[in-house]
Amino acid sequence: MPTIVLVDVSLSVLLQAATEDKSLQRKDLIQRGVLHFLNYLEKEHPLEEVALMTFSSKCRTVVPFTNDLSHLRRELYNIEAEDRSDLTGALGTVFEYAKTVPPSAGVCNVVVVTDGRPATPYSLLPSEDNKTGSAPPQPLNTRVHAIAFGTAEECEHEVFEFLCNRGPGGHFTFVEPRRDSTIALLRRSFDSIMQTYYQVQRLDVALGDFGSIQAQLHPQLMHDMLGQRLAELGYEGLSVPPRLAVGGFLAMSDFPFPPAMSDHALIAPQETMSDESKTTHAALYKVLSQENLYAVCPISRVWHALIYADDVIRGAVAREPE
Numbered sequence: 050m051p052t053i054v055l056v057d058v059s060l061s062v063l064l065q066a067a068t069e070d071k072s073l074q075r076k077d078l079i080q081r082g083v084l085h086f087l088n089y090l091e092k093e094h095p096l097e098e099v100a101l102m103t104f105s106s107k108c109r110t111v112v113p114f115t116n117d118l119s120h121l122r123r124e125l126y127n128i129e130a131e132d133r134s135d136l137t138g139a140l141g142t143v144f145e146y147a148k149t150v151p152p153s154a155g156v157c158n159v160v161v162v163t164d165g166r167p168a169t170p171y172s173l174l175p176s177e178d179n180k181t182g183s184a185p186p187q188p189l190n191t192r193v194h195a196i197a198f199g200t201a202e203e204c205e206h207e208v209f210e211f212l213c214n215r216g217p218g219g220h221f222t223f224v225e226p227r228r229d230s231t232i233a234l235l236r237r238s239f240d241s242i243m244q245t246y247y248q249v250q251r252l253d254v255a256l257g258d259f260g261s262i263q264a265q266l267h268p269q270l271m272h273d274m275l276g277q278r279l280a281e282l283g284y285e286g287l288s289v290p291p292r293l294a295v296g297g298f299l300a301m302s303d304f305p306f307p308p309a310m311s312d313h314a315l316i317a318p319q320e321t322m323s324d325e326s327k328t329t330h331a332a333l334y335k336v337l338s339q340e341n342l343y344a345v346c347p348i349s350r351v352w353h354a355l356i357y358a359d360d361v362i363r364g365a366v367a368r369e370p371e
Contacts, residue, residue: 199225301343
């Protein structure tokens with residue numbers, strides 16, 4: 050479930066933030082909010098690929114998709130503000146980049162963080178003269194979220210609600226600055242997105258006589274794009290069973306492109322696990338990693354999920370935008 054963070058860097062972000070600390074600019078609030086989001090992803094979704102893009106009159110890819118979030122943190126604080134914001138053009142660039150995400154990765158979440166109104170905002174909305182509006186076509190694999198903060202006069206609620214309700218549907222939050230709680234409100238806005246769209250899924254996976262483990266997979270076992278694929282094949286309504294079972298193993302060298310409905314990385318054992326669970330989890334992880342194997346989990350007659358060790362993709366070279 051890759052994520053594109055799209056940050057407003059128009060000149061208005063240099064205005065003073067409405068906080069008790071009068072030295073803070075709006076840009077500082079944006080950075081703190083995005084940093085809060087990145088910290089959560091790094092802790093709970095260590096394989097999540099995130100790209101950082103900015104928009105003013107032009108849209109730029111600051112950091113292409115990567116799971117090295119320390120790189121994003123550094124670049125987040127090197128952003129410079131310039132001229133005006135053109136959200137229409139930025140979304141067109143972002144949607145083109147989102148098309149590079151393979152369907153197997155799930156829906157690409159676009160998180161827009163802005164402080165003001167987009168350029169010519171109402172042109173984005175459908176009207177009697179323009180039935181579709183000027184908002185660029187949104188790919189099927191893309192969901193838009195928006196966090197906007199500023200005065201009520203600055204924020205065009207209709208525009209952001211329209212953008213976030215297209216496609217799979219996303220989340221829109223407007224934060225009106227309050228001197229004693231603006232930063233907390235901004236963090237809660239990111240929390241709402243994280244709790245709804247970035248929940249941690251841990252599944253009970255049985256390993257025969259070795260017992261079972263609580264496994265966290267990436268991407269999650271069922272996601273929107275996989276559900277859509279199953280529906281196209283006439284199997285709409287299939288759900289994730291409460292317990293999986295490893296039915297066998299396949300060598301990666303024998304099946305570089307296995308005919309499976311989905312494949313998922315097994316996150317390495319976590320310190321919070323019980324000793325017994327951690328031991329079993331570590332044993333499976335070691336076998337998958339060192340022997341380059343897939344664990345095959347039959348879920349239904351048409352759906353077999355393949356699980357592999359996450360170190361196969363951890364630290365992979367980031368994809369460059371086309």
